[in-house]
Amino acid sequence: MADSTLKVPENVPGKWYIDENCIACDSCMSIAPDHFAMVEDGSHAHVIKQPETPEEEQACADAKASCPVDAIGDDGE
Numbered sequence: 001m002a003d004s005t006l007k008v009p010e011n012v013p014g015k016w017y018i019d020e021n022c023i024a025c026d027s028c029m030s031i032a033p034d035h036f037a038m039v040e041d042g043s044h045a046h047v048i049k050q051p052e053t054p055e056e057e058q059a060c061a062d063a064k065a066s067c068p069v070d071a072i073g074d075d076g077e
């Protein structure tokens with residue numbers, strides 16, 4: 001389970017976030033590219049847009065389920 005106290009600083013504010021356990025595997029951004037992207041140095045991903053519709057929530061949930069290290073959380077503020 002992702003840890004909301006370990007959010008990477010590049011996440012946009014909101015309930016969805018990526019934490020410091022991300023291993024930059026590309027899975028989330030290939031599934032939901034409107035919401036997840038790599039930071040400039042390629043060290044980890046971050047949330048670039050919070051979901052606003054049920055379809056976007058589902059895309060983020062699918063990305064979360066695909067994360068091999070459980071680094072995606074939806075229990076932020």
Ligand code: SF4
Nearest residue numbers: 022023025026028067
């Ligand atoms: S799927 Fe998980 S480990 Fe892979 S880039 Fe996304 S947050 Fe990082």
